[in-house]
Amino acid sequence: xxxxxxxxxxxxxxxxxxxxxxxxTGFTFSSQTxxxxxQAPGKGLEWVSAIVGSGDSTYYADSLKGRFTIxxxxxxxxxxxxxxxxxxxxxxxxxxxxxxxxxxxxxQGTTVTVSS
Amino acid sequence: xxxxTQPASVSGSPGQSITISCTGxxxxxxxxxxxxxxxxxxxxxxxxxxxxxxxxxxxxxxxFSGSKSGNTASLTISGLQTEDEADYYCSAYTxxxxxxxxxxxxxxxL
Numbered sequence: 001x002x003x004x005x006x007x008x009x010x011x012x013x014x015x016x017x018x019x020x021x022x023x024x025t026g027f028t029f030s031s032q033t034x035x036x037x038x039q040a041p042g043k044g045l046e047w048v049s050a051i052v053g054s055g056d057s058t059y060y061a062d063s064l065k066g067r068f069t070i071x072x073x074x075x076x077x078x079x080x081x082x083x084x085x086x087x088x089x090x091x092x093x094x095x096x097x098x099x100x101x102x103x104x105x106x107x108q109g110t111t112v113t114v115s116s
Numbered sequence: 117x118x119x120x121t122q123p124a125s126v127s128g129s130p131g132q133s134i135t136i137s138c139t140g141x142x143x144x145x146x147x148x149x150x151x152x153x154x155x156x157x158x159x160x161x162x163x164x165x166x167x168x169x170x171x172x173x174x175x176x177x178x179x180f181s182g183s184k185s186g187n188t189a190s191l192t193i194s195g196l197q198t199e200d201e202a203d204y205y206c207s208a209y210t211x212x213x214x215x216x217x218x219x220x221x222x223x224x225x226l
Contacts, residue, residue: 035215037162044119044220045154045162045205059213095161101150101209102167109161 002026002105004096009110016086016114022079022096022107030054030074035100036081039109040092049081050100059100086114120145120206120218127224128196136221138189138206144216146187150209153182153191155202156220162205166191193223201225 008020022034036048049070050059058070069082079096091114097103121139128134138145138153145151151169154162164173166182169189179194189208193200206218 037217044203045156045207045217047207047215047217050215061214062212097162100215102152102164103154103162103207104164104167104173106161106163 002098004098004105004107006094006096006107006110009094009112011113011115012086013116014087014114017082017084018086018112020081020083020094020096020110020112022081024077024079024096024098027098027105029072029077032098033100034072034079035097035103036068036070036079036094037097037103037106038090038092038094038112040089043092047100048094051079083112086112088114090114120208120216122204122206122218122221124219125222125224127226128193129226130196130198132196133192133194134196134223135193136191136204136206136223138191138208138218140187140189140208140216142187143212144187144208144210145184145189145206147211148209149184151182151184151189152207153180153189154205154207155200156205157202165204196225198225 035050051070071080093109095109098105152167153165156162169184170182
């Protein structure tokens with residue numbers, strides 16, 4: 001079964017850092033572009049970043065460049081998102097998804113709360 | 117880059133058809149065929165409903181159909197059912213090699 005499972009969310013103080021992970025099973029992970037999408041409370045979906053299968057190319061939403069770093073470990077079928085200098089507006093549910101033009105498999109999400 | 121423009125809400129009675137619009141620019145919706153629609157229930161992960169404008173993934177009822185004209189994409193739900201009550205989001209691949217979502221549309225079944 002194709003599955004994505006996020007982890008790493010939690011409560012963090014403003015200015016702190018967090019590393020989210022997404023474990024993939026059931027498909028050839030190294031062949032797939034992967035994405036991170038987030039949803040702030042009461043708001044819509046926001047695409048955050050994507051990384052191609054080899055890891056050689058990464059893409060970010062213009063508004064988020066600089067504080068977010070996407071990476072992957074194809075030997076462990078794991079996708080990562082490093083978030084630095086966290087702000088209150090980064091609070092929300094973070095989803096990993098398979099592909100980016102047509103995100104056909106999603107994880108259940110991991111919740112990030114930025115608060116003092 | 118601003119979100120694609122969707123109506124905040126659309127409603128219809130069971131059995132009716134509704135259409136949700138998604139307006140962008142020539143740099144996103146109008147640029148490529150990579151327009152998708154997602155269904156999202158509160159507290160659940162999004163579900164892909166259509167991709168590449170009008171294709172449906174396996175398992176998605178044919179009541180859901182997508183189309184595009186110029187810079188505006190649309191999702192039509194025919195034969196509206198109570199379980200279709202959810203939030204719907206469009207997305208498009210952009211000329212800046214990014215993805216952009218619409219603001220979301222709440223569908224209410226009366």
